[in-house]
Amino acid sequence: MPILHRLWKSWRYAKITLAFVVLSFVNMEKIKYFQPRTILMEPYSTLEYSVAVEDSISDTAILYKVSSKEGFPIYFYRELFTPVCFDNKCRPLTIRLYWNVTGRYLGFELPEGEFLSKTDHDPFTTEEYEKLNGILANESTPLASIDYNQLTVDANSHGLDDIDGIASATPQNLAPYVINGAAYTTYKLWHEINGPMKRKVQDLTIDDLSPALVLKILKSPVLVDKIWALERIDGYVEFTTELKEQVFELMKDDNYIIVEKALNAINVNELDSDNVQQRLMETLVHENYNIQIRVIEKIADCDALKTSVTMGLVENLGDLNGQVLKKALLVLGKQKLTSDIYFKIAELLRSENRFISNSVKMFLQNENIKEPQILTLLKEE
Structure with missing residues (x-):
């Protein structure tokens, strides 16, 4: 047994030596x-x-x-x-x-x-x-x-x-x-x-953070980099025109997480901006249902919609479905609407889509409408 043990140790040391010799060349x-x-x-x-x-x-x-x-x-x-x-x-x-x-x-x-x-x-x-x-x-x-x-x-x-x-x-x-x-x-x-x-690396990067640096990080091919940058816009850097363009561009991304983070990057104070509201409206119209849900929730955070945005929302009600339509009507319910806008909404009472017509009917009934023509339409329904 001692002989076997010595042979084992000799082979082991020879193996180590050989490894170093080989690696010195490799x-x-x-x-x-x-x-x-x-x-x-x-x-x-x-x-x-x-x-x-x-x-x-x-x-x-x-x-x-x-x-x-x-x-x-x-x-x-x-x-x-x-x-x-x-x-x-x-x-x-x-x-x-x-x-x-x-x-x-x-x-x-x-x-x-x-x-x-x-x-x-x-x-x-x-x-x-x-x-x-x-x-x-x-x-x-x-x-x-x-x-x-x-x-x-x-x-x-x-x-x-x-x-x-x-x-x-x-x-x-x-x-x-x-x-x-x-x-x-x-x-x-x-x-x-x-x-x-x-965490130290992230802290040092945050010390250098600027809109220009965030834009460069957002161009990374790696998803987690984009997410990290989007999470460090609101409260970290100025929401410049260039950064705003990139954030809205990312709302077209196929990855739902990116879309959600891009929406979250918009500070509540930015929601008073006519440009931001218009861009949100454009996103609502052109994106799929899952993204529309998040966009209409962001629009709901606006204290008051610009007139053009309110009209845009009304004109597109007939193209919205499910919870997106219901949330859009809730947003409109918070606005000061004119008789003309109510009439425009009431036109959807004749929609062949019963979900749309019923949703609009409930909305108008809760709005305390006084216009006789709209009240007549409601009775017809």
């Missing part, structure tokens, strides 16, 4: 994997920030902000030098982590000649680097809510006493979310990307 270039960038501008300057963080690395960290010549932040990064320790066994981890300006994971890069390793210093394969890149980009993962002790099955429970904790079997439900043989490394990197530093 990794002549930096290993790096990235997601799509938010802002496609050329880097011009780099500023460093000493930020207080409460993570497993240190109490403070240096965060670097890379900006364009125009002063727009492009991305952020942090240099990470730390041992990956588990069961009192440690391996060095040297890596640069990148974030987009929205705090979204951007990518990672290793120094020239460096590599990520698994059990016995086995280097990551190309497929494992690609998988890690995908794992780090996934914000909705079980890694967010588990303790690192849940990453592996206790080696001794299998009668094994010479297996590094990192190499122990990963619970089956976590296997898709970690690299086999490097579960703790995966866990540590994910929490560095999605932990306190992410």
